Amino acid sequence: xxxxxxxxxxxxxxxxxxxxxxxxxxxxxxxxxxxxxxxxxxxxxxxxxxxxxxxxxxxxxxxxxxxxxxxxxxxxxxxxxxxxxxxxxxxxxxxxxxxxxxxxxxxxxxxxxxxxxxxxxxxxxxxxxxxxxxxxxxxxxxxxxxxxxxxxxxxxxxxxxxxxxxxxxxxxxxxxxxxxxxxxxxxxxxxxxxxxxxxxxxxxxxxxxxxxxxxxxxxxxxxxxxxxxxxxxxxxxxxxxxxxxxxxxxxxxxxxxxxxxxxxxxxxxxxxxxxxxxxxxxxxxxxxxxxxxxxxxxxxxxxxxxxxxxxxxxxxxxxxxxxxxxxxxxxxxxxxxxxxxxxxxxxxxxxxxxxxxxxxxxxxxxxxxxxxxxx
Numbered sequence: 001x002x003x004x005x006x007x008x009x010x011x012x013x014x015x016x017x018x019x020x021x022x023x024x025x026x027x028x029x030x031x032x033x034x035x036x037x038x039x040x041x042x043x044x045x046x047x048x049x050x051x052x053x054x055x056x057x058x059x060x061x062x063x064x065x066x067x068x069x070x071x072x073x074x075x076x077x078x079x080x081x082x083x084x085x086x087x088x089x090x091x092x093x094x095x096x097x098x099x100x101x102x103x104x105x106x107x108x109x110x111x112x113x114x115x116x117x118x119x120x121x122x123x124x125x126x127x128x129x130x131x132x133x134x135x136x137x138x139x140x141x142x143x144x145x146x147x148x149x150x151x152x153x154x155x156x157x158x159x160x161x162x163x164x165x166x167x168x169x170x171x172x173x174x175x176x177x178x179x180x181x182x183x184x185x186x187x188x189x190x191x192x193x194x195x196x197x198x199x200x201x202x203x204x205x206x207x208x209x210x211x212x213x214x215x216x217x218x219x220x221x222x223x224x225x226x227x228x229x230x231x232x233x234x235x236x237x238x239x240x241x242x243x244x245x246x247x248x249x250x251x252x253x254x255x256x257x258x259x260x261x262x263x264x265x266x267x268x269x270x271x272x273x274x275x276x277x278x279x280x281x282x283x284x285x286x287x288x289x290x291x292x293x294x295x296x297x298x299x300x301x302x303x304x305x306x307x308x309x310x311x312x313x314x315x316x317x318x319x320x321x322x323x324x325x326x327x328x329x330x331x332x333x334x335x336x337x338x339x340x341x342x343x344x345x346x347x348x349x350x351x352x353x354x355x356x357x358x359x360x361x362x363x364x365x366x367x368x369x370x371x372x373x374x375x
Contacts, residue, residue, distance in 0.1 A: 010242050011224050011254075018227045018263060021234035024291045026299025033238050039306045043315075045086055045106075045233060046301055049078040049294050051319045052102035055109075056268075058323055059101075059117065063272045067331065068117050072099040073268035076231070079293030080195055080262040081165070082106050083236030087244060088163060093153075095133040095146040096165040099195070099266075103165060107132060114330035121343050122333075140170035143179035143192070150188040154256075161247045163191045163240070169200025171217065172208050183257040184221035189247035190257040191240060192218075195230065197266035202279040218259035230262030231293040234300075264293075337368070 010019060010033075023029040037045075056075050062068040074081065081102030085094065096103055104113060107130040116123025116135060124134040133149075136142035143164055150162035170176050171194065183190045194214050198205050211217060218225030224246075228239045243258035265288035269276045301307045307315075341348065341356045348356070 010226055010239060011246070013226065018229055019235050019239055020229040020232055021238060022229075022232045022296050022300055024296065026296040026303065028300070033235070035234055035238050035241070037237075039304075041086070042301055042304075042306050043311070045082050045237075046294075046297055046307060047315050047319070048102065048105045049082050049233065049297060050315060051322070052078045052082065052105050053294060054319050054323060055101060055105065058327065059114075060268070060272060062327070068114075069119055070271050070273050071117055072271045073266070074099050074101050076265045076267040076288065076293070077195055077197060078102050079233040079297070080193070080228075080230035080236045080264055083233035084163070084165075084193055084240040084260075084262075086233075087237045087240035089160070089244075091131050092161045092163055092244070093131055093133065093146070093149055094163050094165075095142050095149075096135065097139075097142070097167055097170070097195075098135050098137055099167070100165045104130070104132065109326075111326040111329045114326060115333060118330060118333075118335075120333065120335060121339065140166055140173035140175040140179075142166070143170070143175050144182070147179045147183045147188055147190055150183070150190045151186055154186075154188055159248060161189045161191060161244050163193060163244075165193045165195060167200060168194060168196040168198070168205055168208055168214060169203065170194070171214055172200070180218070180221045180257070180259065184223050184255065187256050191243045191247060192257065192259045193240070194259065194261045195264060196261050197230075197264050199266055199270070199276075199280065201270045201274065202276075204280075213261060215259055215261035218257075221257075223255035223257040223259070225259040225261065227261045227263060230264030231288075231291050231296065233293060233297050236260075236262055337363070 019033070020029050021033050028034050053075060056073055059068060059071045060073060063071045077099065081100050082105070085103045085106035088094070094103060094107065104127070110126045110129065112123050112126035114123065127134060133142060133145065143166060146162045146164040153160050153162065180192065196205060196214055200208060213227055215225035215227040226239055229235045239260055243260060246252070246254060246258060247256045249256070267285060267289065298307065337359060338356065341352055344352060
């Protein structure tokens with residue numbers, strides 16, 4: 001796939017001209033954009049997509065059993081998360097909201113990640129080892145930080161790109177606009193990846209903005225936006241790869257940043273604390289399932305002779321073994337209540353010290369079991 005094809009196929013299109021490589025049945029819809037990936041890479045992408053779906057199911061099950069905290073489901077968004085992350089260099093900086101577990105799976109998903117969802121801050125700290133910023137709960141709050149990192153990389157002559165995942169709801173936050181404006185003014189090597197899953201909790205896409213697309217918002221900040229089929233892993237790979245190349249072109253007249261709007265759908269609830277049945281119809285969900293990213297990609301891979309039943313069985317066995325190991329290791333960690341005081345301030349305040357001492361006295365007098373009984 002040549003640079004000329006990328007130029008003609010992607011950045012010269014209108015923002016509402018959605019990029020697609022595979023159709024809904026997994027057939028190649030645009031041969032010019034089909035990436036030339038080795039079979040081992042395609043199988044690895046497929047494995048990570050299946051792992052992400054199974055990880056999602058397992059985490060929801062653990063939460064329902066009281067073994068995990070509130071969790072954000074990714075089902076339906078595997079194509080955008082895996083495809084985009086495979087287009088990156090291993091040391092590109094990845095920043096995400098809280099739903100992009102698949103992007104972490106593509107980076108190796110340290111088992112400690114589960115600790116965060118079990119209430120241990122160590123789960124966030126472990127992400128630094130795979131060049132990922134800590135998980136972000138505040139909506140769009142991570143975007144300015146991602147731009148700051150990218151600006152520093154540019155000033156240092158560091159050939160790395162900052163790729164930031166966020167949802168369509170984030171585009172209604174001031175941090176989104178401030179970050180994109182700064183990126184445009186200072187021409188930073190940023191790839192802004194909007195996972196437009198049609199719903200910001202219970203608010204539908206059409207109530208987020210009057211803009212025809214989210215991608216076109218990039219125009220206001222002086223750089224390019226592109227819309228892609230987020231349930232097509234090859235399309236998200238191609239678009240992200242092109243955006244990454246552009247971000248590193250220091251001598252080009254073309255602005256470095258890119259805003260990618262990946263159109264997809266969240267199958268499940270916003271989080272395990274949400275009930276989507278009160279704001280959307282089941283028929284809508286089923287219509288989107290007809291474009292399921294895993295089914296489409298599997299159909300493509302089978303047609304290309306990359307996977308068959310035996311290979312898929314082997315992949316499934318490996319996934320289950322990995323998940324069992326990850327969950328067992330995470331559940332084997334015992335929490336220390338005093339850790340709640342470690343990450344609040346760089347230097348603890350007098351009141352925080354008083355609270356720490358009070359907790360220590362309670363534990364010494366009554367033991368941890370008594371504290372749990374009081375709850």
